[in-house]
Amino acid sequence: MSDxxxxxxxxxxxxxxxxxxxxGPQLEAFAAAxxxxxxxxxxxxxxxxxxxxxxxxxxxxxxTRSMDPRADLRAARELYRLFKELKPDVVHTHNPKPxxxxxxxxxxxxxxxxxxxxxxxxxxxxxxxxxxxMVRVLERGAATCSHAELIQNPEDTATLARWGVPNERxxxxxxxxxxxxxxxxxxxxxxxxxxxxxxxxADDTPVVVTVGRLVAEKGFRELFEAHRRLRRSGSNHELVVxxxxxxxxxxxxxDAEVSEATDDGVRLVGFSDRPERYYAAADVFVLASHRxxxxxxxxxxxxxxxxxxxxxxxxxxxxVDDGVTGLLVPVKDAAGLESALRLLLNDPARRHTxxxxxxxxxxxxxxxxxxIDLTLDTYRRLLPERxxx
Numbered sequence: 001m002s003d004x005x006x007x008x009x010x011x012x013x014x015x016x017x018x019x020x021x022x023x024g025p026q027l028e029a030f031a032a033a034x035x036x037x038x039x040x041x042x043x044x045x046x047x048x049x050x051x052x053x054x055x056x057x058x059x060x061x062x063x064t065r066s067m068d069p070r071a072d073l074r075a076a077r078e079l080y081r082l083f084k085e086l087k088p089d090v091v092h093t094h095n096p097k098p099x100x101x102x103x104x105x106x107x108x109x110x111x112x113x114x115x116x117x118x119x120x121x122x123x124x125x126x127x128x129x130x131x132x133x134m135v136r137v138l139e140r141g142a143a144t145c146s147h148a149e150l151i152q153n154p155e156d157t158a159t160l161a162r163w164g165v166p167n168e169r170x171x172x173x174x175x176x177x178x179x180x181x182x183x184x185x186x187x188x189x190x191x192x193x194x195x196x197x198x199x200x201x202a203d204d205t206p207v208v209v210t211v212g213r214l215v216a217e218k219g220f221r222e223l224f225e226a227h228r229r230l231r232r233s234g235s236n237h238e239l240v241v242x243x244x245x246x247x248x249x250x251x252x253x254x255d256a257e258v259s260e261a262t263d264d265g266v267r268l269v270g271f272s273d274r275p276e277r278y279y280a281a282a283d284v285f286v287l288a289s290h291r292x293x294x295x296x297x298x299x300x301x302x303x304x305x306x307x308x309x310x311x312x313x314x315x316x317x318x319x320v321d322d323g324v325t326g327l328l329v330p331v332k333d334a335a336g337l338e339s340a341l342r343l344l345l346n347d348p349a350r351r352h353t354x355x356x357x358x359x360x361x362x363x364x365x366x367x368x369x370x371x372i373d374l375t376l377d378t379y380r381r382l383l384p385e386r387x388x389x
Contacts, residue, residue, distance in 0.1 A: 006034060006035060006036040006388075007034075007035060007036065007089035007090070007383065007386045007387060007388070008035070008036045008038065008086060008087070008088040008089050008090075009030055009035040009036065009037050009038070009088060009089065009090045009092065009379070010038045010039075010040055010082075010083070010086060010088040010090070010091050010092065011023060011027060011037070011038070011039050011040070011092045011093075011094065012040045012041065012060070012079065012091065012092070012093045012094065012098040012102045013039070013040075013041045013094045013095055013098055014041060014042060014063050014064070014065055014095050014097055014098055015041050015042050015044055015046075015063075015065070016039070016041045016042065016043060016044040016045075016046040016047050016050060016057065017044065017046045018041065018094065018095060019039040019041055019046070019050050019055075019057070020046040020049045020050045020053075021046070021273065022094075022296065023039075023094070024049070024050065024053055024055075025178055025368060026368065026371065026372055026375070027039060027050075027053065027055045028053050028054070028055070029372045029376075030372075030375075030376065031054060031055065033376055033388055034388030035379075035388065037055050037056070038055070038056045038057070038058060038086065038088070039055050039056070039057045039058070040057070040058050040059075040060050040079070040082060041057070041059070041060060041063060041098075042059065042060055042061065042062075042063040042064065043057075043059040043061070049273070058082060058086075060075060060078050060079060060082065061078065062074040062075035062078055063075045063078075063097065063098065063101075064097075065097070065249065066249065066250070072097070072101060075097075075101055076101040076104070076105050079101060079102050079105040079106075080105040080108055080109050083105060083106050083109035083111055084109045088111055089111075089112055089113060089383055089386050089387075090111070090112070090113040090114075090115060090379055090382070090383065091103075091106035091111045091113075091114050091115070092115040092116070092117065092375075093106075093114075093115070093116045093117070094116075094117050094119060095119060096122045096135075096138075099116045099117075099118075099139075099142055100138045100139075100142050102116075103116055103142040103143070103145040103146050104141075104142060104145045106145065107145040112382075112383060112386075113147050113148075113379065113382035113383050114145060114146045114147050114148075115146060115147065115148045115149075115150065115375075115378060115379070115382070116142070116143070116146045116148075116149050116150070117149075117150045117151075117152065117173065118139075118149060118150070118151040118152060118153075118156050118160070118293070119152055119293040119294070120152065120153060120156065120291070120292055120293020120294065120314070120315060121135060121139065121156045121159060121160075121293075122135050122291075123135035123136070124291060124313070124314060126331075136163050139160065139163065139165075140160075140163045140164055140165060143160070143165045143169065146169065147169065147382050148169055148171060148378050148382065149165060149169050149170050149171065150171050150173040150374070150375065150378065151170060151171065151172055151173055152173050152174060152175045152293050152294040153175075153293055153294050153314055153315055153318060154172055154318075155314045156293070156314070157170050157172055171374065171378065173371055173374055173375070174294070174365075174370060174371060175293075175294035175296065175299065175366070175371065176299070176366050176367050176368030176369070176370055176371045177296060177299050177300055177303060177362075177366055177367075177368055178368055179303055179362065179363060179366065179367050179368075181276065182276055182279070182299075182300045182303035182304050182362075183303055183304070183359070183362075183363075184276065184280070184304075185279070185280055185304045185305045188276065188277065188280035189280070191277050191280050191281070192280045192281045195277060195278070195280075195281040196281055199238065199240075199267065201238050205236055205237065205238060206236075206237045206238070206283045206284065206344075206345045206348075206351075207237065207238045207239075207240060207281055207282045207283050207284075208227075208237055208238065208239045208240070208282065208283070208284045208285075208286055208341065208345075209239075209240045209241075209242065209278045209279065209281070209282035209284075209285055209286075209301070209306075210223065210239075210240075210241055210242070210243075210285065210286045210287060210288070210297075211241075211242045211243055211275050211278070211285075211287075211297040211300075211301075212241075212242075212243045212287070212289065212297065213243050213244060213245075213246045213249075214241070214243055214244065214245045214246055214252065214253045214258065214268075215246045215249050215251045215252050215253065216251035216252075216253065216290075217251055217289065217290050217291055218243075218287075218288065218289050218290075219287070219288025219289050219290055219311065219331075219332070220241070220253060220257075220261075220288070221253075221257070221334075222288050222332055222333065222334040222337055223239075223286060223288040223334075223337060224257070224260075224261045224264065224266060225334035225338075226288075226334045226335075226337035226338040226341060227239045227261075227264060227265075227266060227341075228264050229334070229338050230338060230341060230342060230345070231264060231265060235342070235345060237341075237345050238265070238267065239265070239266045239267065240266075240267045240269060240278060240281075240282065241261075241266060241267065241268045241269065242269055242270075242271075242272050242275055242278050243270070243271060244270060244271040245258075275297065275300060276300070276304060279300060279301050279304035279306055280304065282301075282306060283306070283344075283345075283348075283351055284306060284307055284308075284309065284341070284344050284345065284351060285297075285298065285301035285302075285306040285307070285308045285309070285326075286308070286309040286310070286337070286341065287308065287309070287310040287311065287316060288310075288311055288337055289310070289311055289313070289316070290311070290313070290331055290332060291313065292313060292314065292315030292316055293314075293315050294315045294318055294319070295310070295315050295316060295319060298310055298316065298319040298320065299319055299362060299366045301358075302319065302320075302325060302326075302358035302359065302361060302362040302366070303358075303359060303362035303363070303366065304359070305355040305356065305358065305359040306355050306358060307325065307326045307327075307344055307350075307351050307354035307355050307358060308320050308325060308326035308327075308358060309326055309327045309328075309329065309337065309340045309341060309344065310326065310327075310328055310329070311328065311329060311330070311331040311332075312328040312329060312330060312331065313331055316328065319366075321357070321361060324354065324357050324361075325354055325357045325358035325361050326354055326358060327340040327343070327344070
């Protein structure tokens with residue numbers, strides 16, 4: 001039952017890593033604002049960190065990132081039973097699959113307020129008609145079960161309106177980060193030296209860093225090819241990849257691809273809950289992704305004063321001011337990545353100027369407090385009698 005003194009708010013994601021790393025500070029802020037906050041996702045190794053924030057976690061065993069109709073049906077039933085048991089005042093869904101399953105389950109369980117955050121529509125204009133049609137049907141259908149759609153990327157707001165989602169439900173949320181955490185490049189000079197010494201890399205050797213899951217959709221094949229070409233032409237840069245492998249995903253990198261990258265000098269450091277250490281050690285950030293909503297890692301790197309090379313796609317366009325804070329290149333284009341990297345690797349002055357502009361853009365546009373305030377305002381508007389003032 002919901003505590004009369006503290007209305008219950010359930011945030012639903014596919015995995016616990018999203019609750020902790022992407023939403024953790026926001027969940028803490030909602031709890032501080034007077035909500036009884038619960039995170040629901042597939043269980044994993046990040047539950048302990050989430051609970052250390054004071055956020056209760058409940059497992060949804062059948063939520064997976066992969067497309068599995070039988071598991072998805074079980075997950076929908078599991079969510080419905082969970083909402084009936086918890087009787088939350090608000091259910092807030094994230095990511096494509098929890099949104100598709102969780103919004104109808106919440107309405108069926110008679111949850112008073114259903115909110116969804118669109119982190120990035122899963123289909124883009126470059127995708128095939130079948131995928132675009134499927135996503136349109138799923139999003140439009142699930143949106144009939146929500147009371148508010150909070151949309152990170154304004155390009156998606158226009159798309160949803162074209163798909164028939166009522167304008168009064170659509171709110172531009174944007175995306176933000178903890179600027180206090182990712183504004184410490186000078187203060188982390190010691191960690192920069194420590195990491196570079198551990199790698200055997202001199203301070204004047206340019207280091208390129210990227211953050212992401214080791215899947216093809218993140219553009220690693222093109223990035224590794226660009227790195228390989230640069231090395232063969234005599235470049236002495238280092239490429240550091242921060243991110244976990246993604247077993248079970250159809251586009252996961254093969255063992256052979258990972259081994260070849262390692263042989264080419266790519267440093268694969270695995271997952272880190274302190275990516276700021278690697279930003280501090282780097283000189284350039286790159287994001288070669290094929291699909292993004294509003295990429296957090298690119299915002300973090302910008303706030304840390306790194307010029308950002310990214311693909312010219314939705315999301316990256318909102319983070320990078322092309323030619324000012326970084327460079328945008330065509331998607332799936334190893335030669336374009338090679339040219340952009342060569343330009344910045346060979347020009348320390350340009351890196352410094354772009355990095356300073358990137359940090360200023362982050363301070364001006366990427367403060368997560370705006371998202372926290374807008375989300376709390378949405379809850380209060382939907383539940384004027386129950387929401388904490």
